[in-house]
Amino acid sequence: MRVSSYAVARPNYYDRNATATNLSYNDTAAPHGATTRFIVTVAAGKKLYMEVLAIAYFRATAASAAGQQQAYSASYDGVTESVLLYDSTYNNTTLAGAGPLQRVVVSSACTVYAGQSIYTVSSDGSTAGTIAFRLAGKGTTFDA
Amino acid sequence: MNIRLALIGGGTQPFRVDLPTYQGLVTNETTGRAFADVPAIDVSPDVAAFVAAYPTFDLVTPLPVPFPASLASSWAEFLARRYDLGEARWHPVVF
Numbered sequence: 001m002r003v004s005s006y007a008v009a010r011p012n013y014y015d016r017n018a019t020a021t022n023l024s025y026n027d028t029a030a031p032h033g034a035t036t037r038f039i040v041t042v043a044a045g046k047k048l049y050m051e052v053l054a055i056a057y058f059r060a061t062a063a064s065a066a067g068q069q070q071a072y073s074a075s076y077d078g079v080t081e082s083v084l085l086y087d088s089t090y091n092n093t094t095l096a097g098a099g100p101l102q103r104v105v106v107s108s109a110c111t112v113y114a115g116q117s118i119y120t121v122s123s124d125g126s127t128a129g130t131i132a133f134r135l136a137g138k139g140t141t142f143d144a
Numbered sequence: 145m146n147i148r149l150a151l152i153g154g155g156t157q158p159f160r161v162d163l164p165t166y167q168g169l170v171t172n173e174t175t176g177r178a179f180a181d182v183p184a185i186d187v188s189p190d191v192a193a194f195v196a197a198y199p200t201f202d203l204v205t206p207l208p209v210p211f212p213a214s215l216a217s218s219w220a221e222f223l224a225r226r227y228d229l230g231e232a233r234w235h236p237v238v239f
Binding site: 023024025026027033035037038039040041043114117121 | 153154157158159160163164165166167168169170171173226227228229233
């Protein structure tokens with residue numbers, strides 16, 4: 001009987017039953033409290049390599065009084081703790097007209113493990129008017 | 145698939161629906177309803193059948209039939225198994 005063993009390298013993560021994880025929220029919203037626009041939680045036996053998280057927003061229609069506009073992305077460990085990845089808060093209360101407000105943030109990559117989450121939240125404390133939000137994320141989910 | 149769900153949160157917690165993964169959340173905080181695009185893999189077949197049987201077109205009109213408690217508990221168990229995290233952390237309700 002011949003017993004042999006091979007030291008075979010593990011495939012790269014993108015070759016381990018990888019699927020694209022695409023997240024987005026593209027809508028024009030009236031003033032609202034903090035609202036989770038998307039969330040992705042990693043299933044058992046998987047990992048998620050989050051390649052891009054992007055936030056952009058601008059005022060679509062004029063407010064009667066501009067308040068704080070915010071969008072942020074965070075990770076959640078699945079138990080108790082959320083970690084802010086980045087925050088885009090615009091607290092200028094003088095620009096109520098359409099157009100001038102625009103914030104864009106693009107993150108670097110991070111890895112998310114089973115049971116953990118990535119999510120993005122928006123809010124607008126203005127009175128009347130609307131904000132157009134363009135919130136997105138792109139990652140790769142693969143076998144752990 | 146697009147599902148109209150009960151909105152949770154408020155106070156110090158963000159408004160959201162009680163699911164592990166969704167996107168494109170559109171809310172009505174007054175009626176407590178929200179549309180969310182939920183991955184088909186996270187929706188149990190019996191819940192998908194209920195959603196197909198009672199389509200919703202706005203965030204105001206109540207469902208003609210309340211979401212059965214048995215479907216709610218089976219969906220929570222379905223999610224707990226898929227994410228295998230030891231407990232039913234999510235309890236989504238079609239609303």
